[in-house]
Amino acid sequence: MVLYNGRPENTDGRLLREVRTYDFLDGLGVEYQRTDHEPANNMEACNVIDAVLGVIICKNLFLCNRQKTRFYLLMMPGDKKFKTKELSSQINSARLSFADPEDMLKYLDIEPGAVSIMGLMNDHDHAVQLLIDKDVLEDEYIGCHPCVCTSSLKMRTEDVIRTFLPATGHEYMTVRLTGEV
Numbered sequence: 001m002v003l004y005n006g007r008p009e010n011t012d013g014r015l016l017r018e019v020r021t022y023d024f025l026d027g028l029g030v031e032y033q034r035t036d037h038e039p040a041n042n043m044e045a046c047n048v049i050d051a052v053l054g055v056i057i058c059k060n061l062f063l064c065n066r067q068k069t070r071f072y073l074l075m076m077p078g079d080k081k082f083k084t085k086e087l088s089s090q091i092n093s094a095r096l097s098f099a100d101p102e103d104m105l106k107y108l109d110i111e112p113g114a115v116s117i118m119g120l121m122n123d124h125d126h127a128v129q130l131l132i133d134k135d136v137l138e139d140e141y142i143g144c145h146p147c148v149c150t151s152s153l154k155m156r157t158e159d160v161i162r163t164f165l166p167a168t169g170h171e172y173m174t175v176r177l178t179g180e181v
Contacts (some may be wrong), residue, residue, distance in 0.1 A: 001035045001036070001037050001048070001049070001052045002035060002036075002052075003033050003034070003035050003052055003053065003054075003154075004033065004034045004035065005031075005032075005033055005034075006022075006026070006031070006032065006033075006034065007022035007026060007034070008022075008034070008036075014148075015147075015148055017109050017110070017122075017147040017148065018146050018147055018148040018151060020121070020122075020147070021118045021121070021146035021147050022146065024118075024121050024167075025155075025164070028163050028164060028167050029163070030155060030159045030160075030163055030164060031155065031156070031159070032153045032154060032155040033053065033153065033154045033155075034146070034151055034152070034153050034154075035049065035052045035053060035151065035152055036150060036151050037049055037052075037150060037151070037152065038150065039113055039149045039150060040149070046078065049152050050078070050143065053143050053152060053153075053154040054141075054154065055139070055141040055142070055143040055154050056077060056078045056079060056143060057078050057143035057144060057145075057152055058075045058076065058077065058078060058117075058136055058142060058143060058144055059074075059075070059076050059077065059078045059080065059082070060073060060074065060075055060115040060116055060117065060144065060145075061073070061074040061076070061082060061098065061115065062074075062098065062099045062103070062104050062108070062110075062115050062128075063087075063096045063097065063098060063099055064096070064097060064098075064099040064100075064103065065093050065094070065095060065096060066094070066095040066097070068099070068103070070093060070129065071099055071103065071107060071127055071128045071129070072091070072093075072096070072128065072129050072130075072131050073108070073115070073117065073119070073120065073128050073129070073130050073131065074087065074131045074132075074133070074175070075117055075130070075131070075132045075133065075136050075142075076132075076133040076135070076136060076177055077133065077135050077136060077179075078143075080133070080135070080177060080179035081179045081180070082177070082179075083177070083178075083180075084096050084097075086177055086178065087131070087175060087177065090175045090176070091129075091131065091173065091175070104119075107119075107122070107123050107125075107127050107128050108120070108122055108123060108128065108147075109122040109147065110122075110147050111149075113149040114145045114147055114148050114149040115145070116144040116145040116146070116147060117130070117142070117144055117160065117164075118144060118145065118146055118147050118153075119147055120165070120168045120170045121164075121167075121168050122147075123168070123170070126169055126170060128170075129173065130165070130170050130171070130172040130173070131172065131173050131174075131175050132172045132173070132174055132175070133174075133175055133176065133177050134174050134175070134176050135177075136157070137157065137161070137174060139157055140156065140157060141154050141155065141156060141157060142154070142155055142156075142157050142160050
């Protein structure tokens with residue numbers, strides 16, 4: 001794997017959702033580094049990608065309430081355990097579960113395995129509430145997918161919070177997850 005600055009020189013054969021991500025970031029003047037890779041099916045593969053990027057890729061979970069009337073995108077450190085009960089109490093939403101792949105595609109234009117904050121650029125109706133664990137906000141960089149699971153990005157957390165999110169019209173809620181089992 002190689003670490004590149006910015007978008008691929010040639011986008012032939014890449015999915016439109018990935019190219020739109022680069023277009024969006026470039027239009028905002030957000031700098032990013034990128035690496036291409038096979039889909040990561042295990043922690044060893046994730047660790048290799050993290051090492052190339054020099055950052056731990058965020059764990060991004062697409063969640064919903066039981067009635068499927070509220071959708072949440074949770075960003076948390078990739079090495080932290082997730083407990084539904086711990087998050088539910090902080091956002092006052094009982095019975096959280098993983099949202100269906102169809103909803104992921106509908107709201108974020110993302111498929112399972114590629115969930116990312118970058119998908120918020122596709123949520124024009126602001127149906128998804130962004131939740132960010134405090135530990136993610138404390139890191140200098142964020143690692144995420146550009147709406148596909150075969151590339152990963154590294155960008156400044158400050159650029160994501162101060163430039164990317166306002167451009168999408170999304171705000172975030174800080175949550176504090178302990179990661180304890």
